[in-house]
Amino acid sequence: MALRTPLYDWHVSHGGRTVEFGGWDMPVQYGSIVEEHHVVRKAAGLFDIGHMGRLSFAGPDALALLQRIYTNNAETMKNGQVRYGLICNELGGIRDDVLVYRWPDTWSMVVNASNRDKIVNWIAQHAKGLAVNVKDETTTTCMIAVQGPQAMALCRALTDTDADRLAYYFATPAHYRGQNCIVSRTGYTGEDGIEIIASAEQGLELWEELIRRGAKPCGLGARDTLRLEAAMPLYGHELTEDLDPFQAGLSWAVKMDKGEFVGREALLRRRDDARLPRRVGLEILGRRAAREGSTVLVAGRPVGHVTSGTVTPTLNKPIAMAYMEPGHTASGTLCAVDVRGRMEEARVTPLPFYRRPKG
Amino acid sequence: MDPKTLRYAKSHEWAHLEGDICTVGLTKFAVDQLTDIIFIDLPNLEDLVAEGEGFGEIESVKAVSDLYSPITGDVVAINEKLETDPAIISGDPYDKGWLIKVKVEPGTTLDHLMTLEQYEKQIASEEH
Numbered sequence: 001m002a003l004r005t006p007l008y009d010w011h012v013s014h015g016g017r018t019v020e021f022g023g024w025d026m027p028v029q030y031g032s033i034v035e036e037h038h039v040v041r042k043a044a045g046l047f048d049i050g051h052m053g054r055l056s057f058a059g060p061d062a063l064a065l066l067q068r069i070y071t072n073n074a075e076t077m078k079n080g081q082v083r084y085g086l087i088c089n090e091l092g093g094i095r096d097d098v099l100v101y102r103w104p105d106t107w108s109m110v111v112n113a114s115n116r117d118k119i120v121n122w123i124a125q126h127a128k129g130l131a132v133n134v135k136d137e138t139t140t141t142c143m144i145a146v147q148g149p150q151a152m153a154l155c156r157a158l159t160d161t162d163a164d165r166l167a168y169y170f171a172t173p174a175h176y177r178g179q180n181c182i183v184s185r186t187g188y189t190g191e192d193g194i195e196i197i198a199s200a201e202q203g204l205e206l207w208e209e210l211i212r213r214g215a216k217p218c219g220l221g222a223r224d225t226l227r228l229e230a231a232m233p234l235y236g237h238e239l240t241e242d243l244d245p246f247q248a249g250l251s252w253a254v255k256m257d258k259g260e261f262v263g264r265e266a267l268l269r270r271r272d273d274a275r276l277p278r279r280v281g282l283e284i285l286g287r288r289a290a291r292e293g294s295t296v297l298v299a300g301r302p303v304g305h306v307t308s309g310t311v312t313p314t315l316n317k318p319i320a321m322a323y324m325e326p327g328h329t330a331s332g333t334l335c336a337v338d339v340r341g342r343m344e345e346a347r348v349t350p351l352p353f354y355r356r357p358k359g
Numbered sequence: 360m361d362p363k364t365l366r367y368a369k370s371h372e373w374a375h376l377e378g379d380i381c382t383v384g385l386t387k388f389a390v391d392q393l394t395d396i397i398f399i400d401l402p403n404l405e406d407l408v409a410e411g412e413g414f415g416e417i418e419s420v421k422a423v424s425d426l427y428s429p430i431t432g433d434v435v436a437i438n439e440k441l442e443t444d445p446a447i448i449s450g451d452p453y454d455k456g457w458l459i460k461v462k463v464e465p466g467t468t469l470d471h472l473m474t475l476e477q478y479e480k481q482i483a484s485e486e487h
Contacts, residue, residue: 033420034395221421287398289418311397311420340416340423 005050006142006203014217021220022113024051029219036222037313040189044148046207046215047223049188053116054137054197055123057107061130066107069126070100071245071267073258077102082169082186085253086245087111087119088263092270093241094248095122097233099186101171108182110143112235126262142203146215147193147226149356154213155194159183163194176206188223190230191356228319229312231281231352237292237307238279238321244270247323249279249351277304277323281353282337284309284318285345290337296322296346297336303328306337312353319353320346360453362387366472368429369481373453376469381430384457385417385448388482395420396445401437401459408434408461410471415458417448426458429472436460 002025011018016027027048029036039045057065066074072085081102087095096115101108111119116138123134146155155163159174163183166172171184181198198206211217224234233239233248244267245254254267270276284290289311296304309320320337328335333348360382365373371389375382390396398418408414408428415426437459441447448456473481 028421029394032395225420288400288416289398289423291423311418313420 003051003139005048006200007048007050007207010204010207011048011217016217016219019220022051023116024113026051027217027219029221030217033219033221033225034313036216036218037225039216040148040191040218040222040226041314042149044146044150044154044193044215045189045218045222046210047145047147047218047220048207049143049145049195050138050141050203051113052138052143053111053113053119054141054143055109055111055120056135056137057109057132058105058135059130059132061127061132062107065123065127065130065132065134066100066109067259067261069123069262070098071254071261071263072100073255074100074102074107075258078170079104080166080170080172082171082184084169086239086250087122088245088261088267089241090263090266092244092263092266094235094239094243094245095119095241097235097239097250101182101184103173114236140200141197142200142206143195143197144203144207144210145187145189145193145195146210147187147189147191148215149191150214151191151193154210154215158209158213159196166194168192176202181206188232189226190232190352190354191226224308225310225313228308228310228321229314229352229354231321233279233321234308243323244276246271247276247278274326277325278329279307279351280304280322280324280329281349281351282306282309282320282322282335282346283349283353284320284337284339285347287318288339288342288344289318290320290322290339290344290346294320295338296324296328297338297343298328298333303335314354318344319349321351324348362453363475365453366429366469366474367478367481368427368472370425370427372427372429372458374429374469374472376430376463376467379463379465379467380435381432381461381463381467381469382457383429383459383461385426385452386478387452390449390452390456393417393419393421393424394449396449399441399445399448399458401441402434404434404437406434408432408459428461430461430463430467430469432461432463432467434459435462
């Protein structure tokens, strides 16, 4: 049976349509996905992201363990900093994409719901002989995201710390109604905002307070269209065990010079391998949306496949991300996408599709 | 149109027969399930459609679904307005949101399709 976050009953009693996602029953939408999408681009949306895996690392070898399994460099992080990175297998394929949080004496990590068991086991395997205590805190905590141009204003004085003062990709311990929580200026929508980790018991009161403050609940459907516009990869789609971070366009999250880590040897070889397909953006010129699995062709020859596709609510046209063979990845390359047996013209386009206005 | 006078296919299309012209649409239940309809792909005039076979596609932000014809015949009209404004079907699935009109053979009936009561039973079971 699928797991449920502390907010599950609230979702169901407020019209949330739930689907199984990564082993959890999660709301995909409350009403219109397009309206929920626009709320995040124009005001503030609220997401239950309690399904994301939350792990903590304590002990003298915590940093050594992280450096061993994580492609980015944890050592150069400042206290309170949050850093994106990958966990790779020995062949350089992506096991997961994660956020690492640095605290004065400990570390935290947020992993994908669908990969939580796999990563917990992987970490245990690589922690052998190290003085580190890894705890999976997913079911004892909740995680809620507030995202959008009005998110920061709406969260003012929500906790005893001023989230406004957090730089992007920094987090801080705080208190919500007297209890410990974490406030993090991160997100998965392409907008400004915060993610809050609190105790599972406080989930519902925190959620309801954020609604009273004006945040509108949004489901995973809008989360998907938002992240797709912002060209953020989704595990299982743009990221798999067969693809490496360079192919995915995530070379910035791989620090080859930080020392040894799992997958490094293979990644050294793969980094400059010009034969490997690469992630690109596609703009479909017709009206029919390309979906995951659609074949991309140039001059009638298959040269790639779509990993995610939708019609973007902001731009109101079909967009997709795809892996394309070398020679067909340049922006402006014209191609065709086989959308259920009929060819739709498309064009390789720079990522992201959407970037939030500065200010 | 009055939903009580329509007949229904398992795949959520409705049909209304007047003389030898059958109007085909999609039920409110199906439209509400899809939400965020962004594109409707309809057949060409004079295309032959066959009972139980696909005649078009309806695409929402989430996914695309096939449209199945509840009846066999030639397409004599398509609702062209849906091609530029697919939201019409969400607002008014039984009148302004009709999909196609099909000319059927003389003697054709809708007896193979469900009544409203039977259809409501089906969707009640789908909701659980």
